[in-house]
Amino acid sequence: MIIPRVPVQHRRLLPDRRLSGPTPWVIAILMMLTLLAAAAGVGLARAANNIGDAIAGRVTVQIVTANPVTRAEQAAELRRRASAAPFVREARQVGQDELLATLGQWLGSAGGDDPVLRSLPLPALVDIDFVGGERAGQLAQLRALVAEVAPGARVIPHAEWLGPVARLIRSLAWVAAALVLLMTLASGAVVIMTARAALGTHYATIEMLHLIGATDRQITRLFQRRIAIDTAYGIALGSTVAAAIMSLIGWQWSGVTSGLAATASLGPAGWALLLALPLLAIALAALTARLTLLSALKKIL
Amino acid sequence: MTEGPGARTGAMVEFDRVGLRYGPDAEILADISFNLQPGSFYFLTGPSGAGKTSLLKMLYLAQRPSRGLVRLFGEDLVHMPRHRLPGFRRRIGVVFQDFRLIPHLSARDNIALPLRIAGVSEEDLSGPVGEMLSWIGLDDRAHAFPPTLSGGEQQRVAIARAVIARPQLLVADEPTGNVDPEMAMRLLGLFEALNRLGTTVVVATHDIHLISRIDNAQMMRLEKGRLADPTGALRYPPANRV
Numbered sequence: 001m002i003i004p005r006v007p008v009q010h011r012r013l014l015p016d017r018r019l020s021g022p023t024p025w026v027i028a029i030l031m032m033l034t035l036l037a038a039a040a041g042v043g044l045a046r047a048a049n050n051i052g053d054a055i056a057g058r059v060t061v062q063i064v065t066a067n068p069v070t071r072a073e074q075a076a077e078l079r080r081r082a083s084a085a086p087f088v089r090e091a092r093q094v095g096q097d098e099l100l101a102t103l104g105q106w107l108g109s110a111g112g113d114d115p116v117l118r119s120l121p122l123p124a125l126v127d128i129d130f131v132g133g134e135r136a137g138q139l140a141q142l143r144a145l146v147a148e149v150a151p152g153a154r155v156i157p158h159a160e161w162l163g164p165v166a167r168l169i170r171s172l173a174w175v176a177a178a179l180v181l182l183m184t185l186a187s188g189a190v191v192i193m194t195a196r197a198a199l200g201t202h203y204a205t206i207e208m209l210h211l212i213g214a215t216d217r218q219i220t221r222l223f224q225r226r227i228a229i230d231t232a233y234g235i236a237l238g239s240t241v242a243a244a245i246m247s248l249i250g251w252q253w254s255g256v257t258s259g260l261a262a263t264a265s266l267g268p269a270g271w272a273l274l275l276a277l278p279l280l281a282i283a284l285a286a287l288t289a290r291l292t293l294l295s296a297l298k299k300i301l
Numbered sequence: 302m303t304e305g306p307g308a309r310t311g312a313m314v315e316f317d318r319v320g321l322r323y324g325p326d327a328e329i330l331a332d333i334s335f336n337l338q339p340g341s342f343y344f345l346t347g348p349s350g351a352g353k354t355s356l357l358k359m360l361y362l363a364q365r366p367s368r369g370l371v372r373l374f375g376e377d378l379v380h381m382p383r384h385r386l387p388g389f390r391r392r393i394g395v396v397f398q399d400f401r402l403i404p405h406l407s408a409r410d411n412i413a414l415p416l417r418i419a420g421v422s423e424e425d426l427s428g429p430v431g432e433m434l435s436w437i438g439l440d441d442r443a444h445a446f447p448p449t450l451s452g453g454e455q456q457r458v459a460i461a462r463a464v465i466a467r468p469q470l471l472v473a474d475e476p477t478g479n480v481d482p483e484m485a486m487r488l489l490g491l492f493e494a495l496n497r498l499g500t501t502v503v504v505a506t507h508d509i510h511l512i513s514r515i516d517n518a519q520m521m522r523l524e525k526g527r528l529a530d531p532t533g534a535l536r537y538p539p540a541n542r543v
Contacts, residue, residue: 007417015405208401211361212415212462213391215384301363301383 004221004228004286013205014198014226023194023227024234027187031238031281032245034183038277039246041176042270048169055158055166057089057130059139061146063153064123074150075124081149082128087138094125184284191227191285195292198223210300220293224286231285239278246274312336312372313470313501314360319369321355328367330355330526337503339469342496344512345505347523353505354474356523360503361395361472362386374469391419394463394500398475400455402447408458409434409443415466433461437491453484460491464500471495473504477511489514 061078065071075093082091099122107117130138139157146153199206202223209219266274314337321330330352337343345353358364359371362378371378373389381389394415402411412433416426434440437457447455456476463471473492477485489504489511496502506512512520522529 013403013406013414204401205403207363208403209414209418210387211363211390211395212418212466213387214418215387218418298383301365301386 004225006221006225013209013222014202021194021230023190024230024237026190027231027234027281027285028238028241030183030187030190031235031278032242033238034180034187034281035239035242035274035277036245037176037179037183039242039266039270039274041173041180042266042273044169044173044176046265046267046270048166048173051162051166051169055162057132057135058158059128059130059142060094060156060158061126061128061142061150061153062123062156063126063150065150065152066121068121071124074153075126078126078146078149078153081145082126082142085141085145087130087133087141088128089131090129092127094127096122099125184281187281188284188288191231191288192292194227194230195223195289196296198227199293199296206297206300216294216297219297220290223293224290227289228282228286231289232282235278235281235285311339313339313374315370315372316359317370317372319359319366319371321352321359321364322367328526330366330523333369333528335521335528337470337501339501340496340499341501342493342515342518343501343503344515344518344520345503345523346507346509346512346520349507351523352526353523357472357474357503357505360470361393362390391415391466392469394466394468394471396456396459396463396471396473396476398478400447400452400459400479402455402458402462404447407444407446408439408450408454411447411458412461412465414462419466429465433465437461453480453487456480456484456488457491460488464495468500471500471502473502475505475507477506477508485511486514 063071063074063078065074079091079093082088100117103117103120103122104114107114128142130142139155143155146155206219314335316333316335319330319333320328322328333356345356347353355364359366360373362373365371365379369379374392376389378389402408403414406414409430413426413430416429431440434443437460439454439457439461442450442454445454447458450458456479460473460476463473471492476492477488480488485508492502492504493515504511512518
């Protein structure tokens with residue numbers, strides 16, 4: 001049991017000074033940071049996975065033939081033949097308006113009807129998604145097809161330019177996981193110090209309890225209960241603050257629509273992990289306290 | 302259980318060539334041998350630093366000897382596993398010079414503590430606790446906390462706590478050291494009453510006047526960590542068998 005049952009009369013053996021010491025507050029801060037780090041880690045890991053899935057099987061063919069008519073014909077032919085290829089799931093020619101709209105965001109022309117923008121020699125783009133399978137072989141087949149249909153066109157695998165971003169995000173997720181681990185260890189250390197301090201503070205009571213025949217288990221349950229409750233208060237406080245911060249960030253995040261940001265979310269498993277963390281923390285604190293107390297009591301006859 | 306001296310002598314406590322040292326220092330108790338018979342009353346005397354408290358610590362199982370044999374209630378305590386000690390401690394009552402009451406518990410709760418630790422229900426312990434409070438004359442102070450009690454009152458509470466579970470052995474370390482002579486005599490009267498009920502009593506004291514007040518009490522005297530046996534009845538084997 002996380003918080004052991006102790007008869008009411010036995011509980012009075014320890015003076016009731018709940019939340020008076022630093023432990024609940026330190027645990028609250030650590031719990032808040034742990035939850036925020038865990039949320040960041042889960043969000044980043046899911047974003048990295050989403051990006052990885054999206055880019056792993058996609059390439060863009062950039063046709064830069066000077067003659068616009070030939071360029072359009074090559075793009076149409078490539079899209080048609082690629083769609084028929086068994087290793088391609090989908091081939092899509094990026095429309096001229098879409099290209100102009102994208103460029104317009106960068107060049108400051110709204111709606112893509114800027115004559116200067118329209119006068120730019122834009123390449124024809126064909127996005128191709130591979131079916132699942134051996135990527136290198138599929139890419140080689142596509143390159144052969146492109147060389148046949150549109151000589152001089154560039155084949156750009158998305159993994160080449162978005163891969164480092166995904167790896168960076170994944171690294172940040174691991175950093176967040178390491179932070180969660182370190183803060184869990186720090187919380188454990190706080191509980192150990194609290195248990196030892198409690199034993200020191202109440203040594204006279206413990207000695208007397210021993211002399212009148214109390215077992216280690218009875219004494220341990222008494223202190224374990226107190227430490228688990230103090231820790232639970234800290235964890236509840238830290239979790240509440242973390243939930244408030246996450247709600248605020250989530251509310252602000254919902255207004256962000258750009259591609260990478262939109263991929264970041266916690267998902268059901270992430271939320272389940274965040275909900276489980278406080279309970280795991282209480283259990284860990286109680287177990288740590290129990291082992292520390294039993295170990296210390298064994299040194300007393 | 303192997304047959305030991307207790308099985309032959311019927312002694313409640315047997316010390317045989319017991320020595321005690323803390324760390325690498327010289328022994329503070331050496332070659333201590335004695336038997337305590339059930340229902341007897343013993344005084345342990347000696348100058349300060351002679352080792353009285355260390356000897357009592359071994360009696361109330363707060364300390365194991367460095368060498369020698371200690372048997373309590375017929376069982377070898379030197380090699381007894383630690384987890385069995387609480388059961389034996391519940392058969393021993395201890396009274397200290399400095400009372401050692403738990404300050405945030407009332408007099409009643411301090412007295413009830415051994416019964417609660419032993420798992421006695423609240424319903425069943427209210428009677429014995431009430432009787433104890435009457436016996437020590439503190440019915441009206443049942444809910445007072447130790448810091449508000451006088452030295453004599455605190456010591457009476459400590460005695461009640463030590464005896465409420467009806468221990469077979471009562472060990473008192475300078476129980477009258479912090480009370481006036483009149484209260485000392487009252488406390489001694491409590492010990493004597495317990496002894497008449499069959500409890501073996503061991504009282505460590507400097508007070509030679511106290512010793513003369515108890516008929517048939519035997520005396521052990523410690524000097525420089527060694528036991529003198531003025532009555533000749535404490536040695537193991539007993540003097541009449543030597």
